[in-house]
Amino acid sequence: EEGAGPETIRPLVVPLHAADLADLLERLTKDERLSVVHALGEELDSDVFAYLDDTVQETITDALPNSVLSTFVQDLDSDDVVDFLEDMDEEDQKEILSFVPAEDRALYEQALSYPEYTAGRLMRRETVTIPEFWTVGQTIDFMRDSDGEGGSDLPDDFYNIIVVSPNHKPVGLVQLSKLLRTKRIVPVSAIMETDPKLIPVDLDQEDAAFLFRQYGLVEAPVIDESGRLVGVLTIDDIVDVMDEEHEDDMLKLGGVSEDDFYSDFLKTTRLRFSWLLVNLGTAIVASLVIALFETALSKVVALAVLMPIVASMGGNAGTQTLTVAVRALATNELTTRNALRILTKEVLVGSANGILFAIIMGIVAWLWFSDPVLGGVIATAMILNLMIAGLSGVLIPLAIEKIGQDPAIASTVFLTTITDVVGFFVFLGLASVVLM
Amino acid sequence: EEGAGPETIRPLVVPLHAADLADLLERLTKDERLSVVHALGEELDSDVFAYLDDTVQETITDALPNSVLSTFVQDLDSDDVVDFLEDMDEEDQKEILSFVPAEDRALYEQALSYPEYTAGRLMRRETVTIPEFWTVGQTIDFMRDSDGEGGSDLPDDFYNIIVVSPNHKPVGLVQLSKLLRTKRIVPVSAIMETDPKLIPVDLDQEDAAFLFRQYGLVEAPVIDESGRLVGVLTIDDIVDVMDEEHEDDMLKLGGVSEDDFYSDFLKTTRLRFSWLLVNLGTAIVASLVIALFETALSKVVALAVLMPIVASMGGNAGTQTLTVAVRALATNELTTRNALRILTKEVLVGSANGILFAIIMGIVAWLWFSDPVLGGVIATAMILNLMIAGLSGVLIPLAIEKIGQDPAIASTVFLTTITDVVGFFVFLGLASVVLM
Numbered sequence: 001e002e003g004a005g006p007e008t009i010r011p012l013v014v015p016l017h018a019a020d021l022a023d024l025l026e027r028l029t030k031d032e033r034l035s036v037v038h039a040l041g042e043e044l045d046s047d048v049f050a051y052l053d054d055t056v057q058e059t060i061t062d063a064l065p066n067s068v069l070s071t072f073v074q075d076l077d078s079d080d081v082v083d084f085l086e087d088m089d090e091e092d093q094k095e096i097l098s099f100v101p102a103e104d105r106a107l108y109e110q111a112l113s114y115p116e117y118t119a120g121r122l123m124r125r126e127t128v129t130i131p132e133f134w135t136v137g138q139t140i141d142f143m144r145d146s147d148g149e150g151g152s153d154l155p156d157d158f159y160n161i162i163v164v165s166p167n168h169k170p171v172g173l174v175q176l177s178k179l180l181r182t183k184r185i186v187p188v189s190a191i192m193e194t195d196p197k198l199i200p201v202d203l204d205q206e207d208a209a210f211l212f213r214q215y216g217l218v219e220a221p222v223i224d225e226s227g228r229l230v231g232v233l234t235i236d237d238i239v240d241v242m243d244e245e246h247e248d249d250m251l252k253l254g255g256v257s258e259d260d261f262y263s264d265f266l267k268t269t270r271l272r273f274s275w276l277l278v279n280l281g282t283a284i285v286a287s288l289v290i291a292l293f294e295t296a297l298s299k300v301v302a303l304a305v306l307m308p309i310v311a312s313m314g315g316n317a318g319t320q321t322l323t324v325a326v327r328a329l330a331t332n333e334l335t336t337r338n339a340l341r342i343l344t345k346e347v348l349v350g351s352a353n354g355i356l357f358a359i360i361m362g363i364v365a366w367l368w369f370s371d372p373v374l375g376g377v378i379a380t381a382m383i384l385n386l387m388i389a390g391l392s393g394v395l396i397p398l399a400i401e402k403i404g405q406d407p408a409i410a411s412t413v414f415l416t417t418i419t420d421v422v423g424f425f426v427f428l429g430l431a432s433v434v435l436m
Numbered sequence: 437e438e439g440a441g442p443e444t445i446r447p448l449v450v451p452l453h454a455a456d457l458a459d460l461l462e463r464l465t466k467d468e469r470l471s472v473v474h475a476l477g478e479e480l481d482s483d484v485f486a487y488l489d490d491t492v493q494e495t496i497t498d499a500l501p502n503s504v505l506s507t508f509v510q511d512l513d514s515d516d517v518v519d520f521l522e523d524m525d526e527e528d529q530k531e532i533l534s535f536v537p538a539e540d541r542a543l544y545e546q547a548l549s550y551p552e553y554t555a556g557r558l559m560r561r562e563t564v565t566i567p568e569f570w571t572v573g574q575t576i577d578f579m580r581d582s583d584g585e586g587g588s589d590l591p592d593d594f595y596n597i598i599v600v601s602p603n604h605k606p607v608g609l610v611q612l613s614k615l616l617r618t619k620r621i622v623p624v625s626a627i628m629e630t631d632p633k634l635i636p637v638d639l640d641q642e643d644a645a646f647l648f649r650q651y652g653l654v655e656a657p658v659i660d661e662s663g664r665l666v667g668v669l670t671i672d673d674i675v676d677v678m679d680e681e682h683e684d685d686m687l688k689l690g691g692v693s694e695d696d697f698y699s700d701f702l703k704t705t706r707l708r709f710s711w712l713l714v715n716l717g718t719a720i721v722a723s724l725v726i727a728l729f730e731t732a733l734s735k736v737v738a739l740a741v742l743m744p745i746v747a748s749m750g751g752n753a754g755t756q757t758l759t760v761a762v763r764a765l766a767t768n769e770l771t772t773r774n775a776l777r778i779l780t781k782e783v784l785v786g787s788a789n790g791i792l793f794a795i796i797m798g799i800v801a802w803l804w805f806s807d808p809v810l811g812g813v814i815a816t817a818m819i820l821n822l823m824i825a826g827l828s829g830v831l832i833p834l835a836i837e838k839i840g841q842d843p844a845i846a847s848t849v850f851l852t853t854i855t856d857v858v859g860f861f862v863f864l865g866l867a868s869v870v871l872m
Contacts, residue, residue, distance in 0.1 A: 019650045027774055143617040158613050159595050159654070176612035177594050181579040213679065214455045216672045218595070218654060235671050236652045239678070243649070246682040247763060254689065254759025255752055261764050265781050269788040272756050276789055279752045280796065283745040290741045297733075297740045304733045304740035305726045308856070309719040311744070316691055316715045320708050323690025327683060328697050338463055345701050352705040353712055361716065420744070 006039035014043055022051035026262060030059050037064070046075035049084045055262040058087065066092060070099030073108075077156070078125045079237060082111045086121065119208045120201040122241070123222045123231030126155045129164045130188065132171060137184030139174070158232070159219050163192050168228045170198060170221040198223050199233055205241045210332060212238045249330055252408035253323065255279070278413055286311070286420035293428035296436060302369045303431050306378055310427045313357060314385035314419030321346045321393025322415050326408050329401055336398075343394045350390025354383035377434055381427035385419060392418045442475035450479055458487035462698060466495050473500070482511035485520045491698040494523065502528060506535030509544075513592070514561045515673060518547045522557070555644045556637040558677065559658045559667030562591045565600045566624060568607060573620030575610070594668070595655050599628050604664045606634060606657040634659050635669055641677045646768060648674045685766055688844035689759065691715070714849055722747070722856035729864035732872060738805045739867050742814055746863045749793060750821035750855030757782045757829025758851050762844050765837055772834075779830045786826025790819035813870055817863035821855060828854045 013021060013036060025033050025048070037044060037060055049057060049072060061069055073081050073096060085093050085108065093112070097105045107125060114120025130139050139161060146154055161179065163172040172192030182191050197215055199208050199222045211217065212235060222231040247259060255275045260268040290297070290307070297303050325342070328334035334342060358379035366375030396414045397407035449457060449472060461469050461484070473480060473496055485493060485508060497505055509517050509532060521529050521544065529548070533541045543561060550556025566575050575597060582590055597615065599608040608628030618627050633651055635644050635658045647653065648671060658667040683695060691711045696704040726733070726743070733739050761778070764770035770778060794815035802811030832850045833843035 017651065019652070023650075023768075026769065027771075029777075140616055144619060146617070154613070154617060156613075157611050175593050176616060177590070177592075180576055180612060180616065181582070181590060183580060213675060214459075215453065216455075216675075218671060235654060235675070239649060239652075239671075239675065242675070242678060242682075246678075246686070250682075250686050250689065250763055251759055253686065254755050256756050256759050259760070259763070261760055261769060261778075265784045265788070268781065269785045272753070272785060273789055273792060275756065276749065276753055276793065280745070280749060280793060283748040284800070286748075287741050287745055290744070294737045294741070298737045301730045301734045304743075305723050305730070307740075308726070308744060308747070309716070309723055312719040312722075312852075312856075313712065313716060317708070317712055319690050320692050320711065323687055323692050324695070324697055327686055327695070332459075333462065333697060335463075341465075342697075345704065348701045349705045349708060352701070353709055356709060357712065357716060364720070416748075420748075 006035075006041075009036055009039040010043070013040060018045045018047035019051045021045065022048050022053075025060070026053055026056050033059060034063050042071070044072075046072040047080070050076065050080040053259075053262050054087050055259075057084075061088065061092075066095040067099055070096045073097075073100055074104070078107060078111065079122060081108050082121055085112060086116065114201060117205045118201065119199045119203045119205065119222050119233055120231070122205055122208070122237045123199075123201070123233050124155060124237075125231045127162055127221075127229060127232050128154055128158055128160075129162045129168075129229065130174075132163050132165065132189050134188050135184060136179055136182045136186050136188060136191070139179060139188055140184070155232075158234075161188075162221050162229060162232070163188055164229055170196060170223065170229050172196060173219075173221070196221065198227075200225075201230055206245055208233060209238050209241045209245065213242070245330070248406075249326065249408045252406065253326065253412055255412060257409075275413075282413055282417040282420070285417060286424060289421050289424045290428065292425075293432055296428060296432040300374075300431065300435055302365075302371070302374060303428060306365055306374075307424055307427055309361065310378060310381045310385055311420045311423035313361075313382060314389045314423045315416045317350060317353060317386045318389030318393045318415045318419050319412065321350070321390050322397060322411050325394050325397045326411060329397055329407050334398070339394070339398055343391070346390040346394050347387055348390075350386040350388075350393075351383065354386030357386065358382040373434055374431070377430045378427060380430060381423065384426050385423045388422045389415075389419050442471075442477075445472055445475040446479070449476060454481045454483035455487045457481065458484050461496070462489055462492050469495060470499050478507070480508075482508040483516070486512065486516040489695075489698050490523050491695075493520075497524065497528075502531040503535055506532045509533075509536055510540070514543060514547065515558060517544050518557055521548060522552065550637060553641045554637065555635045555639045555641065555658050555669055556667075558641055558644070558673045559635075559637070559669050560591060560673075561667045563598055563657075563665060563668050564590055564594055564596075565598045565604075565665065566610075568599050568601065568625050570624050571620060572615055572618045572622050572624060572627070575615065575624055576620070591668075594670075597624075598657050598665060598668070599624055600665055606632060606659065606665050608632060609655075609657070632657065634663075636661075637666055642681055644669060645674050645677045645681065649678070681766070684842075685762065685844045688842065689762065689848055691848060693845075711849075718849055718853040718856070721853060722860055725857050725860045726864065728861075729868055732864060732868040736810075736867065736871055738801075738807070738810060739864060742801055742810075743860055743863055745797065746814060746817045746821055747856045747859035749797075749818060750825045750859045751852045753786060753789060753822045754825030754829045754851045754855050755848065757786070757826050758833060758847050761830050761833045762847060765833055765843050770834070775830070775834060779827070782826040782830050783823055784826075786822045786824075786829075787819065790822030793822065794818040809870055810867070813866045814863060816866060817859065820862050821859045824858050825851075825855050 025036060073084065076084060097108060130142065160173040160175055162170050163174060165171050172194045173196040174188050174192045178191050197211055197217060197220050199220050201222050201224050218235045220233050221229050222233055224230050251259060257271055257275060260271050325334055361382055362375040362379030365378045366372045392415050397411045400407040400411060461472060509520065512520060533544060566578065596609040596611055598606050599610060601607050608630045609632040610624050610628045614627050633647055633653060633656050635656050637658050637660050654671045656669050657665050658669055660666045687695060693707055693711060696707050761770055797818055798811040798815030801814045802808045828851050833847045836843040836847060
């Protein structure tokens, strides 16, 4: 396929949906990707950029002149433009925007001025608004007119009409499905949903996603500090946010700082290195604890054989608790109000499983090394480590959240450090006292 | 708050949105929960059940007679009824449905007959359909009429009207926002989106969610085997599915088989036990590997001190790869087509980080135990274990997916078994050869 020319590529790729073309581009190597983009030329659907992974998008935008990129910008919806521009450096942003008509440019510049990860960055700026005193008939006539000669002022698709006060504050929402089934003479105020959920423009995108999920919203008006309507958040943007947030939680729990699936080998190595370095530090700490008991280890080699079991069981039990706690924090189900109850439960669960595995492992160690005292030592260490694991699994993410950080990011490394240190210390310490 | 009577509770709780009341009920203890439910009596908003966690819902439905539960069923939308009933045992389902009017009952029974986790279970059965030859005007008149005296046949809210052929196959979708801005005389066939994405009724909910995300859908017609329209999937149900799937992936990677946040202490202990038992088995396997080298360990106690570092670094590097791979499988980004490329990259990343940490840890071990050979041994083991970790991190989830299982569920335990066994075996084996 090395030699496939533009005439071969174009007819295969042009009929694809933008989302599918984006997937295709993501799966190609960098060179193949650029041949497809060049083969398409101006036929490249701008919407593709709304679906592309950021790393992949960068390889394409880096290869195209800013004058070409600016033509894509002019085809995109305002929320997708912001998404397209926000990852570029400021110089490129400026140059691309310099090709764009002045009024649009001001719009995009304002959108980019909102902090990243807020509703302001995500929202669509085109809104459909009507005054409160209109009737259903007036509203429908207005919509038919605004789609006339002057080109469509209305967004491509929307689900509600926003009823605004004279000073442009949202006072209600009219569902299109309700508008359509209502007689022309009825005033919109009679069918509008009053007291709609409003999203402050500086609200964190994660909190906005929470509101959408909590109340089953598909669209919500966004307001500025003075309560005036500035845009609309729609469910498709929120679905992307949910996806990102989830990816984030999952990757961070796995010790991956950002999605590196499409990053090249060098960048991936660099991204993963720092986390592994932290882990090396904690592993050395655990080894220092082991080194405290060199005498015991050199006399009873069974201790070296069994000690990883105590640490591993603590790490796994703690990870179970941690995972449930991080998830519950992300969904606002774990709060300071019920923290004590959850903590108590997790310590109880840890103790109960600790006792069960103490019995199992105590017997295994006794039979394996024909030493009932060794069985007793590992049993005791097991109970203690699993209790501490349950305790740490709740307390660590709560503490990280309390200081304003993402509990997913460093929880795992703290937890396993604690369960390793406690596991080795209790098991080897007790053995030194009892067996020597 | 023990003594708060119904008169105190009711005015506080009645004004809450169903989603917020559900949250409140989730946060209360079982007894408090039931006092709130009893205080509300018939004023309890049925929609609450659409938002409640399954475990919490069970504590409530167990405490109420089926005759009362059947009144809730009659207030809910058809998709929420299915959600409400599906977790109950068949006997309760039957009894509750026996209180429901016969025509509704048949509807619910059919919905429950679709396999769990398919589009058929999730869809709303009420659809809004029109024939292809109608005009915009006819459509609007039809909608105004169907909302008349006879009660509303139309769903509460919807975003598209489905255009169907005479044999009830969907041939197009008309966006309400487009319908509203079009003149009455225009035929719907002129403004409808032809070739809409259709969801087969037996499609797995995860695949349905993928289609919604991929194409930014808010609503999609569901069809049976013969292509006839049987229902509609809406984005709010899909958001719930995405949430569930996310939770599932994350919990499984953490060794938690199901969300046990609201489960009591005993059930949680039982759920977590089986996974820990598997982990104990693998930890014992790793210990058996260590036991092979008892002679070396009793002579060189530094080996016992250092060996957990090799295993831990392998486990962490492997978990990084595994997390990225499981995520990429879930989003259909990792496929058999690009598997080889990703595998090569991950082995390279593992080797590169392996070399870096071999240098760091080689020097640390050399200085710590004043033994350059020991440094060389741990360096070699580190490189090998991190390469194997990268390899296993991709191959294990791919293999589990290949045999039709969820790659999140058992990947972690397989991976750490491999990195533990390889880590201990290479490090201790090499040391036995070189240092003895």
